[in-house]
Amino acid sequence: MxxxxxxxxxxxxxxxxxxxxxxxxxxxxxxxxxxxxxxxxxxxxxxxxxSFAEMKFSTVYKQQYDFSCGSAALASLLTFHYGDGVNEQNVFMDMFQHGEQEKIKKLGFSLLDMKNYLQRRGYRSDGFKINLDQLVAANSPAITIINANGYLHFVIIKGITAQRVLVGDPAKGVHIVPRDEFEEMWEKRILFLIHADESIGTGNFQSQKEWAARLAPxxxxxxxxxxxxxxxxxxxxxxxxxxx
Structure with a gap:
């Protein structure tokens, strides 16, 4: 124009x-x-x-399908927090090819699918039943499962304060959720973390730039x-x- x-x-x-x-x-x-x-x-x-919509997805991949939040979340974690550039499609295809395909078609990907993918890529990872304060102490981003209006959904926890949680959501983009509301959605209370050099993952956890962009875009x-x-x-x- x-x-x-x-x-x-x-x-x-x-x-x-x-x-x-x-x-x-x-x-x-x-x-x-x-x-x-x-x-x-x-x-x-x-x-x-x-656009503002695109800005929300600057550090999290937007899932391409209703059932691909797991692959989008994992690809986002590797790319934007660990500097290992992969896209959702490649992660999706790899996990599907190596996973229980009939089960994946019905239920989607599991944390075990993610763990196996990361192992093939040379990472160690585990799921932990810890609270948000313990995640702050670990100073590491994590993938978790929330109940989004009746649907289980993978998201990334990118930062935490006493009142808020910075969420990387493959469906909604990066946004801030009041901590009490997040706790209500966070039914499984499982956090999935990558064991890696602390200077890598922690460098992009609690990013002041991301907090500032979401608080006052x-x-x-x-x-x-x-x-x-x-x-x-x-x-x-x-x-x-x-x-x-």
Whole structure:
């Protein structure tokens, strides 16, 4: 989409505001690029645009099928927490080919399927019945099972505070759940962890960047009185001397 925004006399502030507004508008349609022609000197700018929905899946893979949350969660754990880049499809096919296929078709993947996959890849892993405070002490991300409206669902615990849990959900993306609500969904109370070099997995657990992105994805809001200072001119309107 090409947008002509008047002439080179525009002040940089207006140009930046226009770019932000246009970027926000386009973000609802998914990731794309936006050409801004004639802004602040007549140059062309290519602005990369990513939707809020896509931002939620920046550190967790979105499951491709209703029954593939296990492979998506495991692929996400390896890729984004342990630096071992794999995708959901490869994990899915490997676990299916080496697993009890008829059982998988009916029930989906199990933690044992994940453990066997990791063993083939050279990792040691185990399931533990520990509480969230113990996971904080272990300082490690973990895969677990929650009851999501009657359906058992694999997610990644990416961080924990006294009041909140940072969840990497292959269906919803990365989001924050109040700790008491998470405890209610967390019926099995099993945490599945990879035994690996602590400097690898722990480096991406309790990520302040991820916490900040989920707590305030848009940053600080502009106060109401200041909103009146920002305008988008109607195409064809001639700006007056006090418009900027």
């Amino acid at each position: 090409l947008i002509q925004l008047f002439n080179s006399d525009m002040k940089p502030l207006f140009a930046r505001c226009a770019a932000l507004i246009l970027s926000a508008f386009c973000s609802t349609a998914g990731a794309s690029s936006l050409d801004l022609n004639g802004i602040a000197g007549g140059g062309n700018y290519n602005v990369s645009v990513k 848009l940053g600080d809001a502009i106060d109401r009185s200041s909103l009146a200072e920002y305008h988008v001119l109607i195409r064809g309107q001639v700006p007056g001397p006090f418009d900027f």
